[in-house]
Amino acid sequence: MDQAAALYIVPTPIGNLADISSRAIEVLNQVSLIACEDTRHSGKLLSHFGIETRKTALHDHNERDRAQWIIQKLSNGEAVALISDAGTPLISDPGYHLVKQVREAGFNVVPLPGPCAAITALSASGLPSDRFSFEGFLPSKEKGRIDKLLALKEDPRTLIFYESPHRIVHSLESIVATLGADREIVMAREVTKTFETFLSGAAADVLQQVKDDLNQQKGEIVLMCHGHRTDSESDIPAVVVNTLKLLCQELPLKKASALAGEIHGIKKNALYKYGLEIGL
Ligand code: SAM
Secondary structure, three states: OOOOOOEEEOOEOOOOHHHOOHHHHHHHHHOOEEEEOOHHHHHHHHHHOOOOOOEEEOOOOOHHHHHHHHHHHHHOOOOEEEEOOOEOOOOOOOOHHHHHHHHHOOOOEEEOOOOOHHHHHHHOOOOOOOOEEEEEEOOOOHHHHHHHHHHHOOOOOEEEEEEOHHHHHHHHHHHHHHOOOOOEEEEEEOOOOOOOEEEEEEHHHHHHHHHHOHHHHOOOEEEEEOOOOOHHHHOOOHHHHHHHHHHHOOOOHHHHHHHHHHHHOOOHHHHHHHHHHOOO
């Protein structure tokens, strides 16, 4: 059965091909056209799943013009899917102008849930996930990067950035310089792929590990920073927080606070109070 005329937003895997949903395959098979960020790149994925639907390119440079052409297809009663190179379209990928114009023209836009590097990385980061801010890529020039990070310095939410491997050291250096050497961060690399790695700890320590190990400067990266802590929290260095969290995996909070306090020479009551605040 053909899909009803609409624009379908279809996420694709971020590394592991098994992460495509059966609904995504069904929709991609049944629409009459798939708008791809890069037809050659997506061609490989589509042929892996035996999908022979016609493709068209929709990228940052032709999106506005292409949108009108796609709207014409929708008015002919056709169903169209949008995919990007990987993950969820529109999330640091093309599609915003298309979706806006299709909605304005009065057609349905149907989203399918699926892979997204930011959400997948956050879910395993151990950072607070109740409130977060997705910030896309940090600016490539140092001044822009520093300005952006300074504007986010007091934000209490977990911050999520996409990062490219050749800029990771510069971005970590900027984070240390603006958010502080002690800011707790998590670097998720090659998520869902063979060399999936999570590095976590104080920003300065993660920076050192990345500098020392060139493998950490390869592949695809999501960088996450703990949000700005309140006064009582910010007294506790990230290294102590890590010890407390580790001990809490085996011990009740009270005992873990006493031990972590003894190891790091910090008052156990402050750690206990902090542990309660973050739900340990
Ligand atoms: N739309 C995609 C999504 O839903 O995640 C993101 C597209 S954006 C152009 C590409 C960036 O996403 C990469 O530079 C990297 O920061 C992040 N990314 C994509 N796949 C990843 C993976 N498997 N592991 C870690 N980060 C990934």
